[in-house]
Amino acid sequence: MFIKRLPVLMAAVLALSLLGTAGSSFAERPTVLAPCKQCHQPEKDLVRGTLVSVSERFKTINVQVGNKLVWVINYGDDLKLTGVDKVSSIPKEKEIGIRFTGDEKKPYAVSLTVKPPAKVAPEKLVTLDEMAKLVAMGTDKGNYLLFDSRPKPRFLEGHIPHAVSLPNDKFDELKDKVLPKEKDKLVIFYCGGVT
Amino acid sequence: MEKEIAHVLVDVRDAKEVEKGFISGAVSIPAKTLTSANDRFPADKSAPIILYSDTVDADSFKTVRSWGYKDTTVLNGGFGAWTKEGGKTEKGKPVTTISYVPKPRPGEISIEEFKAIAEKGAPGKIVLDVRDSDEAMNGMIKGAVNIPAGQLAERLKELPKDKEIITHCVTGIRAESAYEDLKEAGFKVRFLNALIQIDKDGKYEITKK
Numbered sequence: 001m002f003i004k005r006l007p008v009l010m011a012a013v014l015a016l017s018l019l020g021t022a023g024s025s026f027a028e029r030p031t032v033l034a035p036c037k038q039c040h041q042p043e044k045d046l047v048r049g050t051l052v053s054v055s056e057r058f059k060t061i062n063v064q065v066g067n068k069l070v071w072v073i074n075y076g077d078d079l080k081l082t083g084v085d086k087v088s089s090i091p092k093e094k095e096i097g098i099r100f101t102g103d104e105k106k107p108y109a110v111s112l113t114v115k116p117p118a119k120v121a122p123e124k125l126v127t128l129d130e131m132a133k134l135v136a137m138g139t140d141k142g143n144y145l146l147f148d149s150r151p152k153p154r155f156l157e158g159h160i161p162h163a164v165s166l167p168n169d170k171f172d173e174l175k176d177k178v179l180p181k182e183k184d185k186l187v188i189f190y191c192g193g194v195t
Numbered sequence: 196m197e198k199e200i201a202h203v204l205v206d207v208r209d210a211k212e213v214e215k216g217f218i219s220g221a222v223s224i225p226a227k228t229l230t231s232a233n234d235r236f237p238a239d240k241s242a243p244i245i246l247y248s249d250t251v252d253a254d255s256f257k258t259v260r261s262w263g264y265k266d267t268t269v270l271n272g273g274f275g276a277w278t279k280e281g282g283k284t285e286k287g288k289p290v291t292t293i294s295y296v297p298k299p300r301p302g303e304i305s306i307e308e309f310k311a312i313a314e315k316g317a318p319g320k321i322v323l324d325v326r327d328s329d330e331a332m333n334g335m336i337k338g339a340v341n342i343p344a345g346q347l348a349e350r351l352k353e354l355p356k357d358k359e360i361i362t363h364c365v366t367g368i369r370a371e372s373a374y375e376d377l378k379e380a381g382f383k384v385r386f387l388n389a390l391i392q393i394d395k396d397g398k399y400e401i402t403k404k
Contacts, residue, residue: 084332085395091328114329151372157200157243158268161251169345169372195368 029104033065036095047071047107048097054087061087061109063098073098075109083114090114126188134188135161144186147178154192163190201298202243203236206289207255208274216284218247218277223289226255233262237295240264241404249273302374304361304385306401312361313337313399320359325373330365334395344369351380363387367404 032042033049040048052062052070063071075087084090095115100107126134134142139162147166148155155165166178168191180187206217207226217223224232226248236244240263246255247270259267270277278284299305312320313336322339324331331341342350344364354360360382362370367388374386393399 089332091332094329094332114332151368151375153371153375154368158245158266161271167372169347169369192368195364195366 029071030066030069031071033095036097040097045101046097046099047073048095050093051090051096053092054090056088061098061112063096071098071107073100073107073109075112079109080111081114082111083116084112087112131188138162142186144188145180147187147189149189149191160190199298200243200300201296202245203293203295204245204247205259205293206274207246207248207252212249213289214287216274216278216286217289218274219283219285221247221289222293223291226252229255229258235293236262236264237293239295239297241266242295242297243268245270247273247277249275300371300388302371302378302385303388306387306389306403309361309363309387309389310401313339319357320361321355323354323360323362323373324364325362325369326364334393334397336363336393336399337397339363344373347373347376351377351382354382356382358383360384361387363391365392366390 028044030042031044031047032040036048047063047065049063049065049071052064054061059075061073061075063073065071079087081087090096097113097115098109099111100109102108134144134146139145146160146163148159148163149166149168149171151167151169152165155163155167159165164178166174166189204218204221206213206221206223207229208217208223209225209227210223213221213223213225224235236242236259242264243266244259244264245268246252246259248255250273251269251271252273253269256267256269272279311317313322316338322336324335324339324341325344325347326341327343327345328341335341340353342353354377360377362373362377362384363386364370364373367386367390370386371388374384377384387401389404390402391399
C-alpha cells in the first residue's frame with residue numbers, strides 16, 4: 001500500500017515544484033502579504049509586508065511578502081518616510097508599505113509608511129450600557145465571560161464583578177486554561193487604558 | 196492591603212455590627228450616614244478607597260465614586276468572605292475618622308532619581324524600556340535597553356543580575372508589571388511610576404500621575 005502510493009506522491013511533489021518555479025518566472029510577483037489584504041487592495045507599485053532587515057551599507061530594505069517571498073528594495077536619501085524618523089529605527093517584523101518605481105526586478109523605494117495603530121471596528125466594541133446589563137445579569141445568565149487584561153496585582157486590587165484575570169503579557173501562557181471551550185460564547189476584554 | 200499600598204478601608208455596616216468585629220484598619224462610616232460624610236474623605240481623589248459591608252453595597256460605591264474618587268472598590272464577598280479567608284479582624288470601638296497618607300508603591304523610584312540616571316547614567320544601573328518595539332522606535336532614553344514587557348520572560352538572559360534595573364513604560368503600569376516579574380526572577384529592580392513621553396532625540400518629559 002505504502003510503496004504503491006509513493007510514486008504518486010513523488011509525482012505530486014515534482015509537479016508542485018515545477019509550478020513553483022514556473023509561477024515566479026513569468027507571473028507578476030505578489031505585492032501584498034496575506035494579513036494586509038484584510039484592509040488593502042494589491043497595487044502594482046506598492047509592496048506591503050513585514051520588515052525583515054535594512055542594510056544601510058547596501059541601501060536595501062528587505063520586506064517579507066509571502067512565506068518564501070522577500071522583496072529586496074533599494075532606497076536612497078530621497079526616501080519619504082511616514083510614521084518613523086529613520087529607516088534604521090523600524091523594528092523587525094513591523095508592518096510597512098513601500099511605494100516603488102522601476103520594474104519588480106530592480107525596485108527603488110519612493111516612500112515608506114509604517115503601519116499606524118489599528119482602530120477597533122465598532123462592531124467589536126461593547127457599549128457601557130450593554131456591559132452594565134451583562135454585569136448585573138452575571139456570567140451564567142448573560143452567557144458571557146469577562147477578562148481583565150491588566151497585570152495580576154492590579155486585578156487583585158480591584159476589578160469589575162465576575163471578571164477573570166488574564167494579563168495581556170501572560171495571554172499565550174494562560175489562554176487554554178481560562179478561555180471557554182465553547183467557541184460561540186461571548187468573550188469580553190477590558191484593560192485600564194494607556195499603559 | 197498586604198502589599199502596603201496606602202488606602203482607605205471603610206466599613207459601611209451599622210455601628211452595632213461593627214463593634215462585634217471589623218477588618219483591621221477599617222474606619223467605620225455606616226451607609227446611612229455616608230452621604231453626609233463627604234468632607235471626612237481624603238483631599239487626594241486618587242486615594243484608593245475600599246468599601247465593605249455584609250453584601251455587595253452598590254449604593255455606597257456609587258456615592259463615594261460620585262465624589263470623584265476614581266479608585267473606589269468594593270470588597271468582594273464583604274466581611275464574611277474576609278473572615279472566611281482568615282483575614283485579620285478586631286473587636287470593640289472602631290476608628291471613625293479617615294487618615295490617609297499617600298505612600299509610593301513598593302519598588303517605585305522617585306522621578307528625581309530616575310531623571311538623574313537617565314541624564315548621566317549611573318554605574319551599576321540600567322534603564323529598561325518595556326514598551327513595545329514599535330513604541331520604542333520613535334525615541335528612547337539614551338542608553339536604555341528595550342525589551343517589551345510581553346517578551347521579558349523569555350529574554351531574561353539579556354539582563355544583568357549584578358546591576359539594578361530601572362523599568363519604565365508610558366504610565367508605569369507595564370513597568371510595574373515588569374518590576375514584579377523581574378523581582379520574582381531574582382533581579383534587583385525598581386520602576387518609574389509616572390507618565391513619560393520620549394521624543395525621537397531621546398528628550399523626555401515626566402509628569403506625575
